[in-house]
Amino acid sequence: MNTQAEPLAKHTDLSAPSRYTRMAMALHWLIALLIIGNVALGLSADSLPDGWVRPVIDTHKSIGITVLGLALLRIVWRVSHTPPPLPREFPSWEKLAAHAAHFMLYLLMIALPLSGWLHDSAWKDAATHPMRLFDLFTWPRIGYVMNLDPALKETLHDRFGVLHTWLGYALYALLAMHVGGALKHEWIDRKSVLKRMVP
């Protein structure tokens, strides 16, 4: 009875989902919004009037920690679900580039907030300036880093700061590729991937 249907299903992968789940979409757009907003806050911190710097940096840190939590949740979603496969007609180099960019974006969603948290934990004034998450409760610094010798801590503070900045550069490049790829499929190939990620 089913002799025809089976090879067809194998070929076109009929069982595969054609769109991301609502949870995946919600996490994708919420995290994207928070990351882009946080880049704007991080980059503008130095050029703001004195009275603004502290609240802006404190908000930047709180948003960053929130991204870390949401990214971990997203990775749990990712390992427990199969995402919709990219259209078969895409050349294999494009599929490979998309998968590599997605993997790197997951890495950055963790590495950016983590490097910021390490940078902040190695700050010499950390002990006298507790970090408050959205001014609601105290968020812990990384104790191991906070308790290091002050000279080493100062060096690490600089290094983690440089790492945080460079991870930002990596994010800009990947994001340009990621958004550029989505828009190319939308406008040039006329084979939308955006609608897989939009409710």
Ligand code: HEM
């Ligand atoms: C979504 C996560 C995050 C993103 C995308 C992000 C991005 C950035 C960017 C682009 C800068 C400016 C770098 C520069 O101009 O050199 C920055 C600065 C900074 N970030 Fe983050 N960051 C994130 C999370 C965090 C977290 C979790 C913390 C601490 C808990 C943190 C602490 C800082 C600090 C202290 C600065 C220096 C601000 C200044 O004095 O100019 N960041 N961040």
Ligand code: HEM
């Ligand atoms: C910081 C911002 C962003 C991050 C970190 C990010 C990250 C990701 C990741 C990791 C995936 C792969 C999901 C998976 O299969 O596991 C993805 C998919 C996607 N993203 Fe983003 N993204 C961001 C912003 C954007 C923006 C601004 C657009 C708008 C063009 C966009 C459009 C898409 C689309 C269309 C997909 C689905 C691709 C497919 O069909 O396979 N993303 N994003």
